[in-house]
Amino acid sequence: MSEPLNPSESAVRRALTRAERGVTLDAVEAETVLHARGLGEGEPLDRLLTAAGRIRDAGLASAGRPGVVTYSRKVFIPLTHLCRDRCHYCTFVTTPGQLRAQGKAPFLSPDEVLDIARAGAALGCKEALFTLGDRPEDRWPVAAEWLEAHGFDSTPAYLRAMAIRVLEETGLLPHLNPGVLSWEEIQRLKPVSASMGMMLETTATRLWSERGGPHFGSPDKEPAVRLRVLEDAGRSAVPFTTGVLLGIGEDYAERVDAVLQIRAAAQRHGHVQEVIVQNFRAKPRTAMAAHDDLELQEYVAAVAVTRLLLGPGARVQAPPNLSDSTELGLLLRAGVDDWGGVSPLTPDHVNPERPWPNTDELAALTAEAGFELRERLAAQPPYVLSPEPWLDPRVRPHVAALAGPDGLAVEGRIPTGLPWQEPDEAWTSSGRTDLHVEVDTTGRTGDRRGDFDAVYGDWAELRSRTESARDGHSTALAAGDPTVRAALGHAETDPAGLSDAEYLALLGAGGPDLDVLCALADAVRRDVNGDDVTYVVNRNINFTNVCYTGCRFCAFAQRRTDADAYTLSLEEVGARVDRAWAAGATEICMQGGIHPDLPGTAYLDLAREVKRRQPGIHLHAFSPMEIVNGAARTGLSFTDFLTAAREAGLDSVPGTAAEILDDDVRWVLTKGKLPTATWLEIITTAHRVGIPTTSTMMYGHVDTPAHWVAHLRTLARVQDETGGFTEFVLLPFVHHSSPIYLAGVARPGPTVRENRAVHAVARLLLHGRIPNIQTSWVKLGDVGTQAVLQGGANDLGGTLMEETISRMAGSTNGSLKTIAELEAVAAAIGRPARQRTTEYGTPSAERLATARSEEGRRALDLSVLATPTTTT
Numbered sequence: 020m021s022e023p024l025n026p027s028e029s030a031v032r033r034a035l036t037r038a039e040r041g042v043t044l045d046a047v048e049a050e051t052v053l054h055a056r057g058l059g060e061g062e063p064l065d066r067l068l069t070a071a072g073r074i075r076d077a078g079l080a081s082a083g084r085p086g087v088v089t090y091s092r093k094v095f096i097p098l099t100h101l102c103r104d105r106c107h108y109c110t111f112v113t114t115p116g117q118l119r120a121q122g123k124a125p126f127l128s129p130d131e132v133l134d135i136a137r138a139g140a141a142l143g144c145k146e147a148l149f150t151l152g153d154r155p156e157d158r159w160p161v162a163a164e165w166l167e168a169h170g171f172d173s174t175p176a177y178l179r180a181m182a183i184r185v186l187e188e189t190g191l192l193p194h195l196n197p198g199v200l201s202w203e204e205i206q207r208l209k210p211v212s213a214s215m216g217m218m219l220e221t222t223a224t225r226l227w228s229e230r231g232g233p234h235f236g237s238p239d240k241e242p243a244v245r246l247r248v249l250e251d252a253g254r255s256a257v258p259f260t261t262g263v264l265l266g267i268g269e270d271y272a273e274r275v276d277a278v279l280q281i282r283a284a285a286q287r288h289g290h291v292q293e294v295i296v297q298n299f300r301a302k303p304r305t306a307m308a309a310h311d312d313l314e315l316q317e318y319v320a321a322v323a324v325t326r327l328l329l330g331p332g333a334r335v336q337a338p339p340n341l342s343d344s345t346e347l348g349l350l351l352r353a354g355v356d357d358w359g360g361v362s363p364l365t366p367d368h369v370n371p372e373r374p375w376p377n378t379d380e381l382a383a384l385t386a387e388a389g390f391e392l393r394e395r396l397a398a399q400p401p402y403v404l405s406p407e408p409w410l411d412p413r414v415r416p417h418v419a420a421l422a423g424p425d426g427l428a429v430e431g432r433i434p435t436g437l438p439w440q441e442p443d444e445a446w447t448s449s450g451r452t453d454l455h456v457e458v459d460t461t462g463r464t465g466d467r468r469g470d471f472d473a474v475y476g477d478w479a480e481l482r483s484r485t486e487s488a489r490d491g492h493s494t495a496l497a498a499g500d501p502t503v504r505a506a507l508g509h510a511e512t513d514p515a516g517l518s519d520a521e522y523l524a525l526l527g528a529g530g531p532d533l534d535v536l537c538a539l540a541d542a543v544r545r546d547v548n549g550d551d552v553t554y555v556v557n558r559n560i561n562f563t564n565v566c567y568t569g570c571r572f573c574a575f576a577q578r579r580t581d582a583d584a585y586t587l588s589l590e591e592v593g594a595r596v597d598r599a600w601a602a603g604a605t606e607i608c609m610q611g612g613i614h615p616d617l618p619g620t621a622y623l624d625l626a627r628e629v630k631r632r633q634p635g636i637h638l639h640a641f642s643p644m645e646i647v648n649g650a651a652r653t654g655l656s657f658t659d660f661l662t663a664a665r666e667a668g669l670d671s672v673p674g675t676a677a678e679i680l681d682d683d684v685r686w687v688l689t690k691g692k693l694p695t696a697t698w699l700e701i702i703t704t705a706h707r708v709g710i711p712t713t714s715t716m717m718y719g720h721v722d723t724p725a726h727w728v729a730h731l732r733t734l735a736r737v738q739d740e741t742g743g744f745t746e747f748v749l750l751p752f753v754h755h756s757s758p759i760y761l762a763g764v765a766r767p768g769p770t771v772r773e774n775r776a777v778h779a780v781a782r783l784l785l786h787g788r789i790p791n792i793q794t795s796w797v798k799l800g801d802v803g804t805q806a807v808l809q810g811g812a813n814d815l816g817g818t819l820m821e822e823t824i825s826r827m828a829g830s831t832n833g834s835l836k837t838i839a840e841l842e843a844v845a846a847a848i849g850r851p852a853r854q855r856t857t858e859y860g861t862p863s864a865e866r867l868a869t870a871r872s873e874e875g876r877r878a879l880d881l882s883v884l885a886t887p888t889t890t891t
């Protein structure tokens with residue numbers, strides 16, 4: 020707890036004057052005006068409410084609905100009253116014994132869920148608010164047993180199934196409020212809901228960590244955990260409801276901090292659709308039954324300060340049933356513009372002692388305060404009117420069926436069930452399907468991504484977060500540096516046994532020391548791989564470049580409307596596979612963007628089409644990000660999705676989307692779209708189900724050599740546990756067209772010295788674990804490739820035939836190398852070249868002969884031009 024602020028009357032007046040002038044308050048000023056009291060004309064609280072109301076009114080006018088206060092007509096579906104938390108004020112949560120005494124099961128049955136939803140739909144409700152306790156199966160065996168008996172492995176999995184049934188059978192829009200979720204669970208629930216929510220409540224950690232605190236003994240109420248969920252929801256583009264609970268023991272500074280934390284997340288992601296300011300109400304038979312309710316003037320002051328801090332664009336909500344009807348006008352004066360969900364059918368199961376107001380009564384009370392009450396949907400109008408990337412394509416038709424042209428609900432419309440299904444248009448080809456050719460000749464169009472600042476966030480903030488990390492890290496240590504010489508001596512006898520500090524010193528080697536390092540790595544390579552430089556005859560297929568994940572480094576991703584956007588049909592993919600086989604290829608490498616319209620089953624369809632066309636070709640496909648997307652869209656676990664993909668024809672997985680396995684770096688690069696832990700989970704799950712993978716590292720942007728060492732250590736640990744990596748691929752950052760470089764955040768890729776050093780250190784650190792170190796000729800060019808082949812690398816990768824990702828980023832090294840060209844790269848440094856399979860075996864005699872035949876050479880040379888280029 021901070022020292023309480025006891026501001027003087029003059030300090031309160033000064034802060035109020037700033038608020039009245041529209042000046043953004045800092046934390047101390049916000050805490051100061053929380054002390055405002057007195058509702059008489061000109062008294063401090065009266066002035067505070069007037070200032071807050073003025074900001075709210077400006078926001079409503081900007082939104083095109085001046086004077087309109089909203090609510091959502093809903094049913095309240097309490098999926099389970101069991102919870103693993105022990106909040107000291109809660110009457111929602113019960114125990115298995117109490118449920119048994121009432122003749123109730125641990126969870127509502129599907130029929131009970133649908134009965135509530137159908138009754139609500141008949142009354143014109145449009146939102147199904149699912150509220151439930153956090154992970155009851157972790158505390159109560161009876162909950163785990165019920166879920167298992169009904170075919171579910173977790174509460175979120177059952178919630179997902181019920182949301183789909185409500186969508187399909189009633190048309191109500193699910194708003195999901197299951198508490199703390201993992202990033203993966205958010206991905207799986209977004210496709211079945213219009214919005215989600217979780218109250219932040221407070222950032223006062225002491226209320227959770229100290230015995231006697233209202234959240235003590237409740238693992239899901241740790242503020243850091245709840246802030247992480249708020250961030251993950253933003254990174255996942257989920258319209259999200261959150262808020263603060265006031266009067267449970269927090270001080271004024273902690274109240275301000277909670278609102279500022281919400282504001283910061285909203286500014287980063289734009290996903291906070293409404294902020295609830297909820298007042299504590301003591302409940303009988305709870306540990307806090309004797310705790311005083313939040314005093315009225317204190318409450319409305321907090322509402323007004325919340326409005327001042329969040330500004331005109333925010334929607335600020337106060338639950339109308341937690342205040343007396345005579346107090347609602349005061350809340351409107353304080354800046355409230357939304358009453359939240361109000362049900363004509365079901366009680367507020369969290370506050371059952373406080374019935375909902377009748378909607379006609381609520382409209383009358385709102386009108387008395389000078390406002391019009393309008394019904395909205397579970398998702399606020401901005402997300403309805405601009406659904407990408409906020410609403411999953413499978414939910415959009417359900418939302419559109421209930422929305423008017425202003426994004427609010429159509430009053431009186433009765434929802435009806437609609438199929439929750441994969442989009443019908445998934446396999447229509449669109450855009451420049453010949454982009455993989457034209458990017459090397461004509462180039463890309465100039466209309467692409469002109470909205471960098473809006474899409475990628477605050478570049479100035481990113482620059483400040485990365486400048487110090489980048490300063491000087493590309494500078495070599497002085498020749499003869501004793502730390503480098505000592506590390507080299509240790510590496511001679513134990514290449515994989517150095518400390519992190521020693522590997523870091525080697526990454527700084529330059530001049531003669533760098534030559535010694537590379538020679539040492541080359542000797543290790545020779546012992547492991549011999550002198551052969553290997554390569555695979557393969558075809559790369561980027562089946563779509565439409566992607567809405569918002570990675571800041573990516574120049575490949577397009578919106579649907581961009582002229583360079585394309586999505587190949589199954590027929591076009593199959594034609595490319597046939598052409599690759601005719602060229603003697605043994606591998607198809609296939610990855611694509613995260614297209615919002617493609618169903619999760621698209622990945623399985625792609626795999627089946629490849630194998631239908633050419634059963635003997637190896638399918639190396641789908642990055643971990645794509646696997647997360649496929650699992651989320653199909654509702655399968657990672658294990659089940661990967662198993663299904665393997666059965667459909669997937670042979671191995673590219674370990675791309677690894678970038679740097681450090682969440683701070685990943686946040687800057689990708690807005691945290693795929694956390695390190697999830698990447699590792701996908702990879703280890705693939706290994707466990709028998710699918711080998713590669714491993715990668717993209718370096719030379721906002722990272723440092725310390726990140727490289729940590730990344731390699733992580734891969735080594737995974738390999739020790741699973742043995743599933745076939746190779747390690749180093750991917751230098753290509754900067755030319757990358758948004759993060761153009762904004763001045765990232766540096767222009769690694770230096771030549773760094774390329775040599777990191778390939779050599781990778782060979783040493785991974786020795787005895789990952790035998791193959793692959794270099795990227797697309798990114799390094801011939802000279803750079805030859806340099807690292809003489810310093811630890813042994814593999815050239817593949818012929819590719821087409822390659823769009825690096826080329827869109829500005830690489831100038833082409834998209835195709837013939838067998839003769841690859842072998843010439845090796846011959847120039849006096850090394851033999853050998854064609855290999857994906858898993859480093861020897862191709863069949865038929866494949867070798869085909870690749871070297873006149874027909875094969877012709878197919879290889881012309882393959883990039885030989886497929887349809889139709890657009891729709």
